[in-house]
Amino acid sequence: MTEELRVAVDRRQGGAILFTKGYINNVGGEEIANRAYELMDGGVRTLLLNLRETKIVNSIGISILIEIIEKMMDKGGRIAFCCLTPVIHKTFQIMGLANYATIFTDEEAALRELGLQA
Amino acid sequence: MTTTAERQMDLTLPMVPDIEIAAARAAGNLARELGMSSEAIDEMAHAIIEACINAREHSGSADKRIYVRFVGSQTDGHPRIDVWITDRGRGFDATAARSRRQQLGVTHKRGWGLQIIEAHMDEVEITTSPDGTTIHMVKYEKPS
Numbered sequence: 001m002t003e004e005l006r007v008a009v010d011r012r013q014g015g016a017i018l019f020t021k022g023y024i025n026n027v028g029g030e031e032i033a034n035r036a037y038e039l040m041d042g043g044v045r046t047l048l049l050n051l052r053e054t055k056i057v058n059s060i061g062i063s064i065l066i067e068i069i070e071k072m073m074d075k076g077g078r079i080a081f082c083c084l085t086p087v088i089h090k091t092f093q094i095m096g097l098a099n100y101a102t103i104f105t106d107e108e109a110a111l112r113e114l115g116l117q118a
Numbered sequence: 119m120t121t122t123a124e125r126q127m128d129l130t131l132p133m134v135p136d137i138e139i140a141a142a143r144a145a146g147n148l149a150r151e152l153g154m155s156s157e158a159i160d161e162m163a164h165a166i167i168e169a170c171i172n173a174r175e176h177s178g179s180a181d182k183r184i185y186v187r188f189v190g191s192q193t194d195g196h197p198r199i200d201v202w203i204t205d206r207g208r209g210f211d212a213t214a215a216r217s218r219r220q221q222l223g224v225t226h227k228r229g230w231g232l233q234i235i236e237a238h239m240d241e242v243e244i245t246t247s248p249d250g251t252t253i254h255m256v257k258y259e260k261p262s
Contacts, residue, residue: 059230087160094237095230
């Protein structure tokens, strides 16, 4: 039984948006990390993860997201999240992720605050 | 207090990647039939996922099986699901695990399973010995 995660990238002036679809487990977390590190290596320092089409996460997947946040912080950049389900938001808070990344309710507010233009 | 007849489901699952999704979906189907809210179902699903991952990743069980039982009921029209996740592994020190997690921070990225389970469920009881571990969790719809 597999639950593949799909990740789409939208490059913006000033950064990028990653759209996830599916289960963020260890494999899904690594997929997000690969995309994020490619963008960071390319100079992106502002990254928004839109989780609108992700309904399930696990603690291993979140631990990988925290690693991505730490690497971005080391580079002086910023990662934010938007469009979380209430339960994913609660789980992020439990694991402390919410202390290191801004969480926006919707994408419009995130883009405005982060200065990510089309 | 009026309690309706219970509905029970038993599953024996192999310890393979993503099998936790099968357990969470089965519980979700039962909960939906009982009229549980989608947010309560979602919380329960995330707790079941963490319990199954703990069993798969840490139990060291020889039979490589996760034994799952769901019992759904309604009391005065409010749905309740009891979940048992059992492995036949080596057990663990629950007291030490609870103590350790209080020291966790963002620099400690792993070991959050129990905390997530307890945050998402209404009742959690862990029974563990060298013969295995059972996590009994309860989710109920609170009267509005």
